[in-house]
Amino acid sequence: MEYRQIRPEDAREYVEMMRSLDLETDMMMLEPGERKNDPEAAAAMIRESLAAGDFFLIAREGETMAGVLTAERGRYRRIRHAAYVVVGIRAGYRGRGIGTEMFKRLDAWAVSQEITRLELTVRKENKAAVHLYEKSGFVIEGLRKNSMRVGGVYADEYYMAKFIPQNEGA
Structure with a gap:
């Protein structure tokens, strides 16, 4: 697996990967058909995210994008130390340690960027994701x-956070 x-x-x-995720699971925010299918808009969003200093990691196996993990850091000074995390892994790639590896890389980025708080939301019913996040x-x-x-049914979400200790002696 390549991570970059x-x-x-x-x-x-x-x-295409995000549209595929929307079809594979009802655990993502968007329903099938809600996501814009515009590669030019996506390229602009990617450029903006990278310019803002966000974390935007993909996992690839051969020619297939298997997963993505993003962390959007706070844009204002008072919340610049925090980042909101979104993760998605295609069904055929789950349970192979991809999420664990992406979170390890997220932690290294967080330390390097002086991010001390990572946060995310997850559907309460998504036991596999909750387990991954707690393990991380x-x-x-x-x-x-x-x-x-x-x-047509209401669903609850957990609000989860992780605190990243910083190396004060550096």
Whole structure:
């Protein structure tokens, strides 16, 4: 498995992977058909994200983009130390350690960027993801009741965070 920062030229493949994720699972935010299918817009979003200093990692196996992990850091000084995380791994690649490896790389980036707080939301029913996040050091901070409506039914989300110690002696 190859792990690297996304590039604007990956936009078409990124859009396709995200559309595929939307079809494979109902655990992502967007439903099938809601996501824009515009590689040019995706390339612009990628350029903006990288220029802002965000973390935008992809996992590839051969010609296939298997997963993505992004961390958007706070844009204002008071929240610049925090980043909001989104992760998605294609169904055929889950359970192979890809998420674990991406979170290890996220931790290294967070230390290098003086990020001390990582946060994310996850559907309460998504036991595999909750396990991955807890294994990666995240803790549940709260429950967001009825935060989503999936298939006509309300779903709860956990709000989770991880605190990244900084090397004060450096």
